[in-house]
Amino acid sequence: AxxxxxxxxxxxxxxxxxxxxxxxxxxxxxxxxxxxxxxxxxxxxxxxxxxxxxxxxxxxxxxxxxxxxxxxxxxxxxxxxxxxxxxxxxxxxxxxxxxxxxxxxxxxxxxxxxxxxxxxxxxxxGWEPVIIAMAISSVGGLILDRTVSDPNFAGMAVFTPVINGVGGNLVAVQASRISTYLHMSGEPGEGPGTAPRKCPSPCSTFCSSDVNSRSARVLFLLVVPGHLVFLYTIHSMQGGHTTLTLIFIVFYMTAALLQVLILLYIADWMVHWMWGRHLDPDNFSIPYLTALGDLIGTGLLALSFHVLWLIGDRD
Structure with missing residues (x-):
């Protein structure tokens, strides 16, 4: 590294x-x-x-x-x-x-x-997922570095660890829960958790009565209150160099919700896919998912800052 x-x-x-x-x-x-x-x-x-x-x-x-x-x-x-x-x-x-x-x-x-x-x-x-995850996170770091190098977007540096930390923690919990659920049926590659031949539908990931689907809904609902607490904390500490206007909060929350939505869907597919290929998801999936969380979160946040600048919210 x-x-x-x-x-x-x-x-x-x-x-x-x-x-x-x-x-x-x-x-x-x-x-x-x-x-x-x-x-x-x-x-x-x-x-x-x-x-x-x-x-x-x-x-x-x-x-x-x-x-x-x-x-x-x-x-x-x-x-x-x-x-x-x-x-x-x-x-x-x-x-x-x-x-x-x-x-x-x-x-x-x-x-x-x-x-x-x-x-x-x-x-x-164990080296493969760590090295690949490091490479994925490095791309997110390059996006952050390129964005905050512009003085107009310097405030993004404070919000990036928040959006990436929340998204990474939530998807790591979900991946760990799915992996534990699969381990209850046997070793990787055994039991009903074999990899599906195609990606699961969003409805099966978020709207079914399955225990993992219910946990995905709960984790998704934690995004808004969790980020509101962090935004209030940043505002109280006068950090971020950005005024928390209503339109900024809307764009920020949209990016955070979209990030977690994508990550939870990828986690549902990735854990089952790895399980079906006799790979322990605890060792392989979480590094990939947290790295993707950094990349997706940083990219969406940078996009939000650029869009806000274009529509006139330039504080």
Missing amino acids: SIAAVVFGWIPDGHFSMDHAVLLCASSVATAFIASLVLGIIMIGVIIGSKKMGINPDNVATPIAASLGDLITLALLSGISWGLYKELESRAYVNPLVCAFFLSLLPIWIIIARRNSATREVLYS
């Missing part, structure tokens, strides 16, 4: 700094290591606590992992990168040393993961 960030930064600017590239790699690797350790411990506690309290972990663990993942990762990344940047001039060897240290640990983690049957599959097949 850090190498991709270096490449994406080098292509438009045409400037490359080896020291900064190593700094970015060292910060990213150290952050990923610590964040994964902390989040793993937290998620174990959340799942065990949910089971003891009689709460479905699918409704709790997935959004907590997504939200805390962003918070912890960004906090660690900012702190670690700031500390390593301070060492860049006086002790330039620190950043390469950090990279070498974590690379030296890699064979140990591979051996440990191969010995556990639960993690062996992820070790061999």
Whole structure:
């Protein structure tokens, strides 16, 4: 991911700094290591606590992992990168040393993961969805960067994490619930959850009496009140550099509803499609869906800002 960030930064600017590239790699690797350790411990506690309290972990663990993942990762990344940047001039060897240290640990983690049957599959097949999801999210990042580079659309930067966070959390919950429902009938590829030969109809996804359809309707209905709370919070904190006019709220809510509608429909198809091909949806579907959420949310939000500018709402 850090190498991709270096490449994406080098292509438009045409400037490359080896020291900064190593700094970015060292910060990213150290952050990923610590964040994964902390989040793993937290998620174990959340799942065990949910089971003891009689709460479905699918409704709790997935959004907590997504939200805390962003918070912890960004906090660690900012702190670690700031500390390593301070060492860049006086002790330039620190950043390469950090990279070498974590690379030296890699064979140990591979051996440990191969010995556990639960993690062996992820070790061999878990890279593909993560790398592809990273590429999809990077496209959304390019859209955001291109849009906020225009001073007229600078306020979009505040609303992008909100719309992407809400959409990603909701679709992750739905994908996890569908996957759990399918796992109750057996292993991937078994039972009634085999992949349909064609995409499901929107009516079967949102309007049927199926348990997953009911949860999709509930999650879709959470979009408007959830975003209203976040919009009020942003307005109260005087963030966003954008006046919350009625027409802005209408366009914003339309983008948010359309994003979640598309994601829930894709989740219904993708989870069943992966299940029918003997792929565990828990390992494969959620990275794709959250990345698509970033791309669709950023694209729709950028489109909304441009349309608002064209029709005269230019605050």
